[in-house]
Amino acid sequence: GENVEQHPSTLSVQEGDSAVIKCTYSDSASNYFPWYKQELGKGPQLIIDIRSNVGEKKDQRIAVTLNKTAKHFSLHITETQPEDSAVYFCAASRDRAGGTSYGKLTFGQGTILTVHP
């Protein structure tokens, strides 16, 4: 099955700096890679996602890059703000063509991001 490794486990930055979180995956059939932000006591919130036919995607201060050959993808947050502090999870899954694995997300271990004012 799929295995997703996420690094670092904790990340501390100053407000305004950039933050980068990296993930690697093992299943070359995975083709959907979402990133979730989870605040304390709440469910994960989808913040950005990328599919394997795209190398990079950006949404305001958040961007995700994907290297299919190396099987790794990264989350980039620019101009960080204190409200960006949360746990971030990467995940990987296959689409319907992947058969029974459709929609089954395999999560990374999570990164605790702390943005200091």
Added chain:
Amino acid sequence: GAVVSQHPSWVICKSGTSVKIECRSLDFQATTMFWYRQFPKQSLMLMATSNEGSKATYEQGVEKDKFLINHASLTLSTLTVTSAHPEDSSFYICSAALGTGNTIYFGEGSWLTVV
């Protein structure tokens, strides 16, 4: 984004009793929903895949007779923890797949405390 609602947000129950948690997709139909369990400071662990109109598919190590899942309609899946024990205390989260792609949205989670 799409909205997935869970109810209750938190529940306390006595050992030996059963408790039901509901997961609803509010503005879209979800043929597939997923139930996760999360321990403090850990990642999400998939418990089962819930398919509308059919039996749930459980992950290895998850007791299907203890964690009953029913997906009665395209907008509702329920998780019933039967004969709850303190070790079942956890944060339970559902998610739903949107459309024909595999974009997954999560509910707000339900805290279960068994005393």
